[in-house]
Amino acid sequence: MALTDLPQLTDHVEVSSARRGDQPRPVVTDPAIRADIDKFEMMLERYLAGDLEEDVFRVFRLTNGIYGQRQGGYNQMIRVRMPYGTINADQLDMLAFVADNYSRQWGHITTRQNIQMHFIQLQQIPEVMEHLGSVGLTTREACGDTIRNVQGCHLAGACPFEVLDISAWADAANEHFLRNPLGQRLPRKFKINFSGCDTDCGQAMFNDAGVIATTRTLDDGTVEAGFRVYVAGGLGANPHPALALEDFTSKEDLLPTLEAILRVFEQTGKRDNKLRARMKWVVDELGWEEVQRRVLATRRLLPASAAWPGGIPAIVAERGDAPAGADPTVEATPVGQGVAVRIGGPTPFDRWERANVVRGVANGTVSAYAWCELGDITATQFRGTAQIIRDFDVDVRVSNRQNFILRNLTDDRLPELYERLVALNMAEPGAELSRDVVSCPGADTCSLAVTQSRGLAKAIGERLELEGLADVPGVRFNISGCMNSCGQHHIADIGFFGVERRAHGESAPGYQMLLGGYIGQDQAHFGDKALRLPAKSAPEASVRVLHRFVGERNAGESFRSWMERAGGAREIAKGLKDLDVIPTPDEDSSYYVDFDETAPFTADIGESECA
Numbered sequence: 001m002a003l004t005d006l007p008q009l010t011d012h013v014e015v016s017s018a019r020r021g022d023q024p025r026p027v028v029t030d031p032a033i034r035a036d037i038d039k040f041e042m043m044l045e046r047y048l049a050g051d052l053e054e055d056v057f058r059v060f061r062l063t064n065g066i067y068g069q070r071q072g073g074y075n076q077m078i079r080v081r082m083p084y085g086t087i088n089a090d091q092l093d094m095l096a097f098v099a100d101n102y103s104r105q106w107g108h109i110t111t112r113q114n115i116q117m118h119f120i121q122l123q124q125i126p127e128v129m130e131h132l133g134s135v136g137l138t139t140r141e142a143c144g145d146t147i148r149n150v151q152g153c154h155l156a157g158a159c160p161f162e163v164l165d166i167s168a169w170a171d172a173a174n175e176h177f178l179r180n181p182l183g184q185r186l187p188r189k190f191k192i193n194f195s196g197c198d199t200d201c202g203q204a205m206f207n208d209a210g211v212i213a214t215t216r217t218l219d220d221g222t223v224e225a226g227f228r229v230y231v232a233g234g235l236g237a238n239p240h241p242a243l244a245l246e247d248f249t250s251k252e253d254l255l256p257t258l259e260a261i262l263r264v265f266e267q268t269g270k271r272d273n274k275l276r277a278r279m280k281w282v283v284d285e286l287g288w289e290e291v292q293r294r295v296l297a298t299r300r301l302l303p304a305s306a307a308w309p310g311g312i313p314a315i316v317a318e319r320g321d322a323p324a325g326a327d328p329t330v331e332a333t334p335v336g337q338g339v340a341v342r343i344g345g346p347t348p349f350d351r352w353e354r355a356n357v358v359r360g361v362a363n364g365t366v367s368a369y370a371w372c373e374l375g376d377i378t379a380t381q382f383r384g385t386a387q388i389i390r391d392f393d394v395d396v397r398v399s400n401r402q403n404f405i406l407r408n409l410t411d412d413r414l415p416e417l418y419e420r421l422v423a424l425n426m427a428e429p430g431a432e433l434s435r436d437v438v439s440c441p442g443a444d445t446c447s448l449a450v451t452q453s454r455g456l457a458k459a460i461g462e463r464l465e466l467e468g469l470a471d472v473p474g475v476r477f478n479i480s481g482c483m484n485s486c487g488q489h490h491i492a493d494i495g496f497f498g499v500e501r502r503a504h505g506e507s508a509p510g511y512q513m514l515l516g517g518y519i520g521q522d523q524a525h526f527g528d529k530a531l532r533l534p535a536k537s538a539p540e541a542s543v544r545v546l547h548r549f550v551g552e553r554n555a556g557e558s559f560r561s562w563m564e565r566a567g568g569a570r571e572i573a574k575g576l577k578d579l580d581v582i583p584t585p586d587e588d589s590s591y592y593v594d595f596d597e598t599a600p601f602t603a604d605i606g607e608s609e610c611a
Contacts, residue, residue, distance in 0.1 A: 026127075026134035032179060033133040036140050040064055041126040048123075062609060063146055063184065065139025066125055070447040070606050074122040077445060079142035080132060081178075084152025084170035084194065084202075085113040085398035089386040092396075094135045096382035102128050107382070108441060109375040109402040111488050112191070114142055114149050118445045140178060143609075147183040147262070150174040152194040153202035154399040158367045158407045159335060160326040160360035162196030164213035164225050168321055169254065170194045172313035176255055182262055187269025188277035190262060196323070198522050199336035203400055205242050205524040206233035206491065208279040209261045212522070216248045225321075226250045229257050231295065232283040233524070235485035240280035241524035243288055245295060251316075253299065255309035260299035264291065325362030332360025336520050338474045338493075338558040339432055348427075349418050355429035355471070357414065358405075367407045368414065370421055371430035374439055374457055375402025384424040392417065401438055401476075403431060434477065434546060435470035437461050438488065442481030442498065443594070447606030449481030451498030451509045455595025456538055463539040469546050475559055477542070478517075482605075490526040491517040493559035494542060500603040501534055503582035509535035509594040509601045513576075515545070515569040516560045525560060528569035530576070536591050537579035544576060 028034045043060050046052040058068075067077040080095070095115060099107050102124055103117035110116060120128055129139060142149055152170035156162065173192055177183055183190065195202035195212045204210025210230035215223050227249045233242025249257050261279075268286065270277045276284075283291050302308055326332055334340060335358065345351050356369040370385065377385075385404060389396055394408045404426075409417065421427035430436040437460055440446065442453030457479050464470040478492035489495030495517055501510035514527030533541055553562045566572055582591050594601045 026130040028130055028133035030133065030136060030138075033129075033136070033138050033140075036064060036138065037126055037129045037133055040129060044122070044126065058609065059144065062144035063141060064129075064144075065142035066122075067143055067609050068447070069118060069445045070443065070449075070604070071119075071445070075118070076120050076122050076125060077116055077118045078120050078125065078128060078139055079110070079114050079116040080137050080139055081142040081149045082113050082115060082137075082398055083150050083174035084156065084167060085154050085400075086167075087115075087396060087398060088135075089389040090135045091137055092382045092386035092389070094131055094137065095377075096379040096386075098128055098131055099379040099382065106376050106378045109372060109377065109398055111400050111402065111438060111440075111486065112149050113151050113154075113398045113400055115377070115398065116142075118441070141183070145186045145188050147177040147180070147186070147190045147192065150177070150192045150194070151202055151207075151400065153196050154397040154405050155201060155335060155358065155367065155407075156194070156196050158324055158358070158361055158365065159196055159201075160324060160332040160362070161199060161335065162213065162323045163215055164196055164321045165323055166194040166196045166202070166211070166213055166321070168313070168316040168319040169211070171319075172255065172315045173258060175315065176259075176309050176313075177262070182259070182266060186266055187271045188274060190265060190279065192258060198520070200520045200522070201336055201400075203491070203519055204230055204233075205519050205522070206235055206239065207242065208232065208234065208265065209258050210242045211254065211258075214248065224250070227254055228522070229254070229261075231261055231291065232279040232288075234278050234280040235488060235490050236278070237483040237485075238280070239485070239490045239526045240283070241526070243283070243292075244522075245292060251321075252311050255313060256299050256302045257295070259309055260295045260302060263298050264294045268294075327360055327362050327364060330360050333358045337476060337491075337518055338520075338560070340473055340556055343429065343433070343471045343473060349415060351429045351471075352418055352421075352427055353414060355433055355473075356431050364410070365408045366411060366414070367405055368409055368417060369399070369431035370396075370404040370406060370424075370426040371428045371436070372403050372426065373428070373461075374437070374454055377404075381424050381426060384420070385426075388417065388420055399431075401431070401436060403436070405431075429471065432473060432476075433470065434464055434472040434475045435461055437477040437479065438492070439479040440481055440487035442479075442487075443604075444596070446481060446486075447609065448484060449498060450500055450603050450605060451481050451511065451535060452594045452596045453479045453481035453487055453496075453498060455597075456496065456511065456535060459539045459595055460542050463543050464546070467543045467547070469543060469550070472546060472550060475546065475549070476517075479511075483512075489514060489517070491519045491524070492527060493517060494545060495527045496538055498535075499532060501532070501582060503534075503591075504584045506585060506592055507601055507603055508582055508592045511535055511538045513538070513541060513573070515572060516563045518558070518560045528563075530569040530573035531580055533576070533580055534582050534591050535594060541576045541579050545572060548572070548575070
């Protein structure tokens with residue numbers, strides 16, 4: 001069957017008439033991306049003709065960044081890989097084109113700095129790949145049992161606190177590992193992350209290999225910049241904090257160290273049990289000292305490899321890694337979780353400027369967050385951000401809290417930028433304030449999700465605005481539709497993950513509430529379980545906890561510190577017990593309907609494509 005003969009499933013999204021036959025075929029100049037597209041088209045034709053087994057095609061499809069959706073049929077999610085969140089104006093324009101012509105007029109920022117779009121039909125994937133490839137974007141290894149998108153701090157090169165600008169290092173790691181034969185059929189996915197200082201805005205502390213820039217003082221008194229590498233962190237149903245491999249890793253040894261960790265994982269990961277196949281389970285089985293020994297021994301012998309990655313990578317040598325430095329004449333804006341962001345001011349611009357602008361870089365430039373509600377970006381916002389890049393001569397990165405950050409700005413242009421963002425509905429004072437709720441896609445599209453996490457995120461945001469709590473600084477909300485933590489609920493001050501509740505013989509949507517998650521300063525505190533709640537009660541529980549925190553905290557006190565002083569998550573949960581009541585369907589049927597749904601709730605969980 002030819003690709004063009006396949007039926008179009010347009011129940012959930014209107015697909016425009018923009019097709020390969022209506023326009024010139026996009027030109028893809030990158031030979032690696034071109035080869036990926038050609039192979040995908042060939043494998044798709046084989047699959048549709050019945051010449052390729054379902055399981056084989058699924059593995060191939062996932063390795064190329066294409067997920068099936070819970071809606072089934074030919075509906076697909078396509079995930080675009082963006083190393084350390086980098087993206088340019090032409091790429092943003094192309095994402096707008098794809099959103100308009102193949103998806104549902106918007107895309108979604110993930111907590112791993114990718115952008116993904118849904119309801120793209122399987123037979124359209126090769127041409128979508130061509131459009132993306134024409135501006136240098138790839139979906140390769142954005143999914144599947146591969147080395148996923150290499151993350152990095154979104155403020156790298158623009159942070160007054162950084163030890164090193166990790167941008168070129170993240171680029172070098174991406175270049176070395178993307179399409180690397182070592183990473184094509186791993187026991188499970190493998191994640192790498194970079195932070196430029198121990199504030200850890202890049203969230204290195206819960207990755208398979210997390211890299212944090214640091215320094216050491218040598219015997220002669222000179223200070224050497226390098227890295228501390230952490231191993232075997234992870235979230236999911238069983239979160240594990242990463243462990244430090246050694247006190248200090250030199251720049252020359254960084255890529256060999258990352259490859260050694262990967263090789264140990266490839267050799268020891270449980271291929272026969274996907275639920276226990278991540279690097280954290282290798283440590284559980286072999287013990288940390290044995291894993292540490294194997295990694296260091298493997299690194300020592302890596303110079304014998306034909307593709308030894310040692311020394312300073314060419315990208316780093318060319319672009320440099322000098323830190324942005326601090327401007328002593330300007331008070332540096334605090335960054336990281338729990339920061340005391342200043343808010344208020346007489347005008348909307350003042351409120352935005354105080355909450356969303358980062359200052360203190362030695363070169364005098366400033367950075368500003370463009371707020372993306374629920375991590376969603378419309379085609380209009382893609383194009384508008386692209387035009388801002390061109391008109392203001394700035395660069396943009398995607399943050400792991402699902403926003404854009406515009407960098408290399410000057411103070412005199414901030415009012416003009418603000419007006420542009422207002423027109424795009426991206427000027428809400430959001431970054432590091434409680435209204436910046438993070439959510440995974442949930443049961444909207446994910447086969448594993450139990451609940452509509454996006455709906456809860458919206459409901460919590462609305463209650464925060466109503467209660468005057470949306471501007472509370474330093475408190476993070478994260479929501480996942482299931483226990484797998486794609487919404488990173490474990491590291492939030494207030495986190496939720498979706499569960500099924502049973503009451504009066506019926507199923508009802510529910511959430512487990514966690515309190516006190518924190519990442520930073522070389523440590524990870526995962527949220528402590530408070531209590532389970534019906535979904536309808538979760539917004540009320542959120543505002544009660546936040547009201548209490550605002551009323552009881554000491555000046556500058558973090559949420560985690562307040563929680564411990566208040567007796568811990570279980571003690572705080574005692575004040576919420578009245579919310580853990582589900583009336584009968586006759587008394588209130590709304591408890592049995594999930595957010596953003598109209599039909600009665602069912603825990604409809606499909607087959608996991610994540611594993």
